[in-house]
Amino acid sequence: MKLALRADLLDFTATPSWGLPTLHGVRFRPDHWLLVDTGRIVGAQAAGSWAPGPDWQQHHHRGRLLLPGFIDSHVHCPQLGVIGSWGAGLLDWLETYTFPAELRFADCAAATAGAAAFLDALLAHGTTAAVVFSTVHQQATDALFAAAAQRGMRLVTGKVLMDRHAPDGLRDDVAGAERDCEALIARWHGQGRNSYAVTIRFAVTSTPQQLVMAGALGRRHAGLYMQTHVAENLDEVKWVAALFPEARSYLDVYHRAGLLHERAVLAHGIWLDAHDRALLRDTGAHIAHSPSSNLFLGSGLFDWQAAMDVGHGVSVASDVGGGTSLCQLRTLADAYKVQALRGTRLNAWTALHAATRGAAEALGLAHEIGHLGEGTLADLVLWDWSHGPVAAHRDAVARGAVPGVPAQDLHARVFAWLTLGDERNLAASYVAGVPRHQRETHSELQSGATAR
Numbered sequence: 001m002k003l004a005l006r007a008d009l010l011d012f013t014a015t016p017s018w019g020l021p022t023l024h025g026v027r028f029r030p031d032h033w034l035l036v037d038t039g040r041i042v043g044a045q046a047a048g049s050w051a052p053g054p055d056w057q058q059h060h061h062r063g064r065l066l067l068p069g070f071i072d073s074h075v076h077c078p079q080l081g082v083i084g085s086w087g088a089g090l091l092d093w094l095e096t097y098t099f100p101a102e103l104r105f106a107d108c109a110a111a112t113a114g115a116a117a118f119l120d121a122l123l124a125h126g127t128t129a130a131v132v133f134s135t136v137h138q139q140a141t142d143a144l145f146a147a148a149a150q151r152g153m154r155l156v157t158g159k160v161l162m163d164r165h166a167p168d169g170l171r172d173d174v175a176g177a178e179r180d181c182e183a184l185i186a187r188w189h190g191q192g193r194n195s196y197a198v199t200i201r202f203a204v205t206s207t208p209q210q211l212v213m214a215g216a217l218g219r220r221h222a223g224l225y226m227q228t229h230v231a232e233n234l235d236e237v238k239w240v241a242a243l244f245p246e247a248r249s250y251l252d253v254y255h256r257a258g259l260l261h262e263r264a265v266l267a268h269g270i271w272l273d274a275h276d277r278a279l280l281r282d283t284g285a286h287i288a289h290s291p292s293s294n295l296f297l298g299s300g301l302f303d304w305q306a307a308m309d310v311g312h313g314v315s316v317a318s319d320v321g322g323g324t325s326l327c328q329l330r331t332l333a334d335a336y337k338v339q340a341l342r343g344t345r346l347n348a349w350t351a352l353h354a355a356t357r358g359a360a361e362a363l364g365l366a367h368e369i370g371h372l373g374e375g376t377l378a379d380l381v382l383w384d385w386s387h388g389p390v391a392a393h394r395d396a397v398a399r400g401a402v403p404g405v406p407a408q409d410l411h412a413r414v415f416a417w418l419t420l421g422d423e424r425n426l427a428a429s430y431v432a433g434v435p436r437h438q439r440e441t442h443s444e445l446q447s448g449a450t451a452r
């Protein structure tokens with residue numbers, strides 16, 4: 001099964017420079033064929049000097065942008081139904097919206113339908129891999145793993161651990177939670193593209209005994225991830241300090257339980273200090289920055305510059321339902337605005353890298369996803385450079401297609417695309433070379449009938 005995709009290819013070969021945009025690490029290959037064999041990328045050729053033979057199935061998208069599939073490093077499967085809910089900060093958001101939504105996943109049919117709808121929605125927004133919160137329920141987590149396996153998607157998830165400060169029906173206990181985790185790990189961890197994550201909602205909702213159990217679980221099985229929230233909101237930080245007076249900081253609660261390591265993904269990390277950032281770097285743990293959620297819930301402004309200075313990893317995440325879109329283009333546009341409010345300017349390369357190669361590296365998955373290098377799986381997303389007349393005009397200005405206006409550089413064009421674009425720009429998503437979402441019919445894809 002050989003597939004050749006013709007488009008403008010954009011990915012990264014190294015970490016781009018922070019601040020003023022340079023082309024360091026940026027690989028842009030306009031009008032190239034990307035070659036895929038049996039689900040893996042096997043090369044790329046300039047379309048001007050090479051043409052695929054009859055043994056290649058050809059998808060013509062000249063004038064479109066082909067990127068590695070976006071990676072969403074923190075998102076909640078059961079919360080699609082509460083996205084865009086009014087009037088709450090983190091702690092009342094959980095009580096008012098999140099917990100009732102998660103209770104509904106106790107029902108197997110609801111959880112199965114919810115998992116399918118969630119993964120299809122990710123694909124329809126240009127995200128092909130994700131680190132996901134399930135609910136406290138074992139069966140809902142089974143349903144999510146099974147749905148990802150059906151679609152061939154790279155998924156990291158786990159049952160939520162929560163043995164206090166949560167309503168009836170959403171609490172587990174230490175021994176029961178450990179049994180459920182062991183059963184899920186045995187069934188799913190390392191099966192196909194699924195990996196298990198020890199999933200702690202946050203320090204408030206787990207007893208110290210449960211955190212210790214979670215840390216031990218992580219040491220017992222090779223390659224387990226850990227995901228949680230940290231230092232999102234000031235009221236939350238105060239509550240954690242009251243519950244764990246012996247800890248130096250919120251992050252230290254997790255460190256003491258042995259939960260920080262190179263596969264640990266911590267959402268938010270807004271209210272951290274220099275000690276915490278050094279601890280993230282030294283343990284290899286990383287922050288899943290969730291700008292639309294932080295703005296929507298009024299949580300605070302993540303200090304990306306400080307993360308770069310100390311050298312800990314940063315990926316970007318939608319954090320839906322607190323976040324307001326599954327589309328990573330919208331997430332990155334919000335990330336730019338968060339940094340603007342901090343007085344810095346996030347360039348498009350750093351932003352896109354954090355949603356692709358940077359996220360893959362932080363998750364230890366750069367051999368599999370995050371870039372268009374040979375040997376990686378062909379998780380690909382295909383975008384129109386513009387959608388609608390305003391964006392089309394803006395793109396024409398950048399390209400130098402408006403008479404009398406000189407062309408702008410590549411960064412200006414990509415930044416405008418990222419800022420104005422969303423899921424309406426998405427033409428198709430491929431998972432391991434298989435189209436899993438497409439706006440057009442299969443015959444149009446093959447013929448290039450609508451390619452411009």
Ligand SMILES: [Zn+2]
Pocket residue numbers: 074075076229267319322
């Ligand atoms: Zn979250």
